[in-house]
Amino acid sequence: MKKIFLSIMILAVGVTACNQKESSEQSSEVEEKVETEKEDTFLGESFNVENVTTLDILVRDMNSYDSVMAVVEAKVTEVCQAKGCWMKVDLPNGETMRVTFKDYGFFMPKDLAGKSVKMIGTAKIEATDVETLKHFAEDGGESEEEIAKIIEPKMDYKFVASGVKIMN
Template identity: 60%
Template structure:
């Protein structure tokens, strides 16, 4: 009886140790992949200052043309140069830019695949992606206001959906 119990304990301990070792190896592999991905972004940033996908920075659409096309069609692939007015202070997951018509354009990033430095406001960037004009619901507008650090009073004043200019960037070129 004691030998059987001892044998069972040894087998369970062996299985547990193997499982724990595989778990640790998985954590190491995940960490290594994250480091590799970080190094790729840093390498791209150092070489050409791109976040996300690299693109031709010379084929620019003017902001006036962009606004005109956004008012006329569902969506438009474009590369534009903007001055960033605001960046999400929670993690850099969106930014805004002023358009020539006085309105703002909200920029998000394809597949939530990369984020902007939080201190990018006031700096110029070039970005490539899809521009569109669509309605943003009240809940989302309030969420954006929270991310921007707006006061509770300002957030409470948001009561209606808004037709917004939006840009989903697949790549951003941080200009020096």
């Protein structure tokens, strides 16, 4: 009887040890998956990053329609240094486009300038009032003298992003 009991105990310890090894392997797989997901992190809404509209076509369409829904890829040139609540990207026509985020729902890292992003949202050309232009200039770190030079509204390319993916 002692031999049977001892055999059952050894078997139980062996099964427990195997389960712990499997659990450890599963834990490693989960950690790897989390690392992969970090690389695929979206700010705001996630979206299909494959169907990208070129910036040339976006500008053309913005000049033809009231607003344009699109997924675009662009290089960030400037980010709001107060909160990361807006960013600027260069357009192929020499202009810049200010990107804000739907419902003020998410923000960009302040050190994003120089990196590429893919984003989904609505683009349009619209007037920006003097007060908002001064606010943006202040957030961008402009001097008091530069801010004082802003005295009239400006027609701007704008993009309201519902989702952004920072590219590696």
